Amino acid sequence: MELYKQPAHTLHDMLVKREITSTELTRAFLNRIEQTDADIHSYITTIAEKALDMAKSADEKISSGESVSFLTGLPGAIKDNICTLGVKTTCASKMLENFIPPYNAAVMEKINHMDAVILGKTNMDEFAMGGSTENSAFFPTHNPYDTDCVPGGSSGGSAAAVAGGLAAWAIGSDTGGSIRQPASFCGIVGLKPTYGRVSRYGLVAYASSLDQVGPLTRDVTDCANILNVIAGYDSMDSTSINEPVPDYTKALIKDVRGLKIGLPAEYFVDGMDEEVIRAIHAAVADFKAMGAQIVEISLPYTKYAIAAYYLVASAEAATNLSRYDGVSYGSRVSGEDIVAMMTNTRTEKFGNEVKRRIMIGNYALSAGYYDAYYLKALKLRTLVKEDYDKAFEKVDVILAPTAPTPAFKIGSIINDPLQMYLQDACTVPLNLAGLPGISLPCGFSKAGLPIGMQIIGKPLAEETIIKTAFTYEQSKDFHKMFAGVIE
Structure with missing residues (x-):
């Protein structure tokens, strides 16, 4: 078994059953990074020695019989705009190329408390400004499905690391689609939580009223488990929501019978790739067959x-x-x-x-x-948010494309800012409204590139979108694929 191809929950089960050690697992990912990251460039900084030390500590905890968390001993990657104590945090900018934070972001504190293994810091568009990870001051990241294509952005390094087997899980940030769009381009799952559900303390600010931290994973199960770790109130973040955090894994139920799914006409923008439209309509048909009710809705200010x-x-x-x-x-x-x-x-x-x-x-x-x-x-x-409020009076979730096209070629539109900005047409409305959204694969283009759809929920309705996404995912084989091949 090639360990780097397995979802995090499978690896967690193997660790708990002591079928593998965290040290063995960490070495497998570090070897994978050494062999393939010269082609993908998902990492800015790797911390191999520290990772192996973390793995050794995790192994000691597991072997002692102590209760362990989902992340104990699991190797993951962190977007390079999230402060990590003692490890360079550059935001992919020459402005911060030598910055080593003297503290951890709130998210890092939560992850470290769970005895996770951190492999390194991932590449991104500079200060999270971009949708292709071509705007990194250091190098562009390449899509593991086709290294001539972008992985999306700005969390492109995190998405490429998970899709390419260079990390079992990753953390990104989403200001206008920066988790969901790279998840779509790389054929993985990415979740942008409700604004305020995850602390922004220690996230280097781009646009403070829009930024949100979230997970990128191989499947919905991993996504729910990691959201359990990072969600919650933080007094250090004045925008943090002081509400109880549910166990999101309890939403991993295959059932959408009676669920009302809104389909907004405005999301099918001019110039949208026909293959994307076909994939979304096929997913709509699948949801109908599973007992969901499809409701045509309008979001005019989109x-x-x-x-x-x-x-x-x-x-x-x-x-x-x-x-x-x-x-x-x-x-x-x-x-x-x-x-x-x-x-x-x-x-x-x-x-x-x-x-x-x-x-x-x-x-x-x-x-x-x-x-x-x-x-x-x-x-x-305000009007965009009111559109959603009215729509959610009629439906439980909203289904839409994540991006108007599959991944595009590196260099093809980087010099056309307007075309680059239009790539965000399906994702930015959620950030303006502060809503949760999850992207998951729903098909492939003729060229073999992933196509993603997003499921949008009401504020703090992460459980509903996780349940909807999980039901669809389990009816397909997309989550079992690695670089387009069913494992």
Whole structure:
């Protein structure tokens, strides 16, 4: 058995039964990284020695007969915008290329408490700004299904690591689709929780009112188990929701009879790939056959969501990234005076996409334009949320494509920002509304590339979307595939 091809829950069972050790498992993943990451580039930093030390500690705990968590001894990967004590956290930016956090993010504290093994920090679009992981300051990540294609972004390194067998599980962040879209492109499962369900403390901010941390996994079962670990209230995050966390694994039930699934016409945007449309309609037919009720719904303000999102996100990014001035935060490039130093620092250390969004944000917030752009975007954000509120009076969940196309070729649209931004058309509305959404595979293109669908729920309805996704997943073989081959 090739251990790196197995879902995390299978590996957990093997560890608990002592059929394998965490050290053996960790070495299998480290070997896989050594053999294949030169082609995929999923990691910015690997910590092999630390990982083996963690594995040894996990083995001691398991062999002692102590009760263990789902993550005990399981090797995983962390997106490089989540602070990890003593390990570089670069946000894939030259601005932070040497930054080693003196503390752990809240999510890292929870994961470490469960005795997980951390293999390293994964590549991403710089400061999470992008949808292809081509905007990394270091190198692009490649899709394990086709290394000529992007893995999606901004959590592309995390998605590629899971899809390529370079980690049993991974953590990403989602500001406008950055967990769900790479999950779709890489044929895995990615869940964006309700805004506030998972602490943002220690997540390097891009757009604070939109960012959310979540899991990327081989299947829905793994996703539910990891959400159990990372969800919960945190007093260090002022936006954290102080509500009890259910056991999400109890939602792993195969039953959608009577479930009302909304199908929004607005999500089938102009230019959407025909293969994506066919895959979604096939999934709709499958849900009907399993006893779900399909309800046609309308979300009329969806067409304005992209414009509203890029104004809100860019305005927040401009504010958040103003701290990287070469004095308070970030690397420094010298200059003849403080103005020249700050100018040189931000010119040399920020990439083009980051600069673009900072400029858009500063323009939208500037005197004379605030009301015309930023304030109007906030009003549209409210209308997008009201669309969902009305829809959820009629349906239990909403089903939609995750992305308008399968993974595209590296370099094919990177120089066309508008085309890149339109890749987010199906994902950004959830972030504006703060809703939970899960992406899972529902088919493949003729070229053998994965196609994903997303299931959207009401606030704090992660259990409902997990149950819906699990029911569909178990009726198919997509979750059993590794690089397109059923294992």
